[in-house]
Amino acid sequence: MNEKSDLVIKNAAELLTCRDDARDLIGVIRGGWVAVRGGKIIAAGDKGEVEPLISGETEVIDAAGRVVSPGFVDCHTHVVFGGTRVEEYFAKIERLSEDEIQRRGIRTGILTTLTPTREHTLEALYEETAERVRDMIISGTTTVESKSGYGLDRETELKQLEVNRLLEKRLPVSVASTYLGAHGVPHNTTKERYMDFLVNEMIPFVGKSGLAEFCDAWCDEGHYTAEECRVILEAGLNAGMRPKLHEGGYSYIGGALVAADLRAASADHLNYNPRNSLRKLAEAGVVGVPLPGIDFAVGHDRPFDPAPMIEEGLELAIATNCCPGCWCTSMPFIIILACRRHGMSSERAIRAATIAGAKALCREKKIGSIEPGKNADILIWNLGRHEDIAYHYMTNPIETVIKDGRIVVVNSRETLI
Numbered sequence: 001m002n003e004k005s006d007l008v009i010k011n012a013a014e015l016l017t018c019r020d021d022a023r024d025l026i027g028v029i030r031g032g033w034v035a036v037r038g039g040k041i042i043a044a045g046d047k048g049e050v051e052p053l054i055s056g057e058t059e060v061i062d063a064a065g066r067v068v069s070p071g072f073v074d075c076h077t078h079v080v081f082g083g084t085r086v087e088e089y090f091a092k093i094e095r096l097s098e099d100e101i102q103r104r105g106i107r108t109g110i111l112t113t114l115t116p117t118r119e120h121t122l123e124a125l126y127e128e129t130a131e132r133v134r135d136m137i138i139s140g141t142t143t144v145e146s147k148s149g150y151g152l153d154r155e156t157e158l159k160q161l162e163v164n165r166l167l168e169k170r171l172p173v174s175v176a177s178t179y180l181g182a183h184g185v186p187h188n189t190t191k192e193r194y195m196d197f198l199v200n201e202m203i204p205f206v207g208k209s210g211l212a213e214f215c216d217a218w219c220d221e222g223h224y225t226a227e228e229c230r231v232i233l234e235a236g237l238n239a240g241m242r243p244k245l246h247e248g249g250y251s252y253i254g255g256a257l258v259a260a261d262l263r264a265a266s267a268d269h270l271n272y273n274p275r276n277s278l279r280k281l282a283e284a285g286v287v288g289v290p291l292p293g294i295d296f297a298v299g300h301d302r303p304f305d306p307a308p309m310i311e312e313g314l315e316l317a318i319a320t321n322c323c324p325g326c327w328c329t330s331m332p333f334i335i336i337l338a339c340r341r342h343g344m345s346s347e348r349a350i351r352a353a354t355i356a357g358a359k360a361l362c363r364e365k366k367i368g369s370i371e372p373g374k375n376a377d378i379l380i381w382n383l384g385r386h387e388d389i390a391y392h393y394m395t396n397p398i399e400t401v402i403k404d405g406r407i408v409v410v411n412s413r414e415t416l417i
C-alpha cells in the first residue's frame with residue numbers, strides 16, 4: 001500500500017477495535033496503531049501495519065498509556081425539546097402523592113414539555129438542543145439518533161426533524177433522524193382520529209420530505225397497543241422509513257412480536273419482556289436497546305436484566321435516552337450504570353455503546369468500529385485500560401474526540417466545536 005495517511009494514532013495502551021469479527025466483544029489490540037486518510041480509517045493493527053503509512057505530512061498522536069476506542073453511537077434519544085420536567089423529577093424523588101402533585105400544579109409525563117417545544121422558534125429550539133448535543137460530543141458521542149414526538153402536531157414535529165438536520169449540518173456529529181408521532185396522543189383529539197392523521201397524513205408526508213429515516217412508536221399499556229403499532233410502523237415502511245419500537249418499558253403487551261415481524265432495526269426498553277419475546281427479537285435480527293439512564297432517572301421498579309437477553313442471543317445496544325425525563329448526555333455515565341446497576345461486563349457495555357449501537361441504526365458498515373473503510377470516528381481516553389471506563393467516575397475521561405478524521409475536541413473540554 002503506498003497511500004500515506006493524514007493522521008496516525010500510535011502506540012495505544014489498548015486499541016478497542018470493536019470489530020464484529022473479533023474474538024472478544026471489543027477486539028482489544030495492546031500497543032495498537034490506527035491510520036486515517038480523507039476521513040476514513042485505512043489501517044488498524046500493530047506498528048508494522050501502520051508505520052509505513054506515515055509521511056512528512058502526517059499528524060502523529062502518541063497514545064502511549066491511553067485507551068483508543070470508536071466514537072460512541074447514542075442510538076436512542078429525544079434530545080430535541082424545550083422546557084424541563086425538574087418539578088416532576090423531585091416530586092417523584094420526594095414521593096409526593098398524586099393529590100399533592102395536583103395541588104401543587106406540577107405537570108407530569110411527556111405532554112409537560114409539549115407547550116414549550118411548540119412555542120419555541122426553530123432557532124430557539126436548535127440552540128437549546130445544540131447545547132446538549134455539544135455536551136454529548138465532548139462526552140465522546142460521534143453519532144446520535146434523535147426522535148421527534150414532543151409536538152404531536154404537524155408544525156412542531158417537522159420543526160423537531162428540521163432541528164435534527166441543522167444539528168448534523170452545524171456540529172461535528174452524525175444524526176439519525178426518527179419520526180415518533182406515536183409518542184402520545186394530543187389532548188384535543190381522540191386516539192382514533194390521531195392515528196388516522198398519523199397513518200394517512202403525517203407518515204406519508206415525513207417519508208416524502210426525507211427528514212426521517214426511521215419511524216417509531218410507543219407500545220405500552222396506556223399508550224399504543226401492539227396492533228396499533230403494527231399499523232403505524234407498516235405505514236412508516238410504506239413511506240420508506242425503517243421501524244423502531246419502544247416496548248416493554250412499563251408493561252409487556254406484545255410489542256416484540258410486531259418488532260420481530262416487521263424486522264425493526266431495534267426494540268427499546270425491554271424491562272418487562274418475557275424470555276420467549278427476547279428469543280423472537282434475536283431470531284429476527286432486531287437489536288435490543290435497554291436504557292440504563294431512564295431506569296435510573298425514574299427509579300424504575302423493574303430495572304432491565306441483560307442476562308436473559310444475552311442468553312437468548314440478542315445483540316444489545318445501550319443509549320442515553322436523553323429526554324426531559326432523563327437529562328443525560330453522557331455515554332460514559334450510561335456505561336457506568338449498565339455495569340454497576342445491571343451487571344453488564346465492561347466489554348459488553350462498550351460493545352453496546354459502539355458497534356451494537358451502529359447496528360441499531362443500520363449503520364454498522366460505516367461506523368461503530370475501528371477497521372479499514374469505516375468513518376474515522378475515534379476517541380482517545382485519559383485512561384489506561386478499558387475497564388476504567390466503567391470504574392473511574394470522572395467528569396470527562398475523554399481527552400480527544402475525532403470525527404470523520406478531524407480533531408473536534410482536545411484536552412477534554414478545550415473544544416473546537
Ligand SMILES: [Zn+2]
Pocket residue numbers: 076077078246321
Ligand atoms: Zn424513548
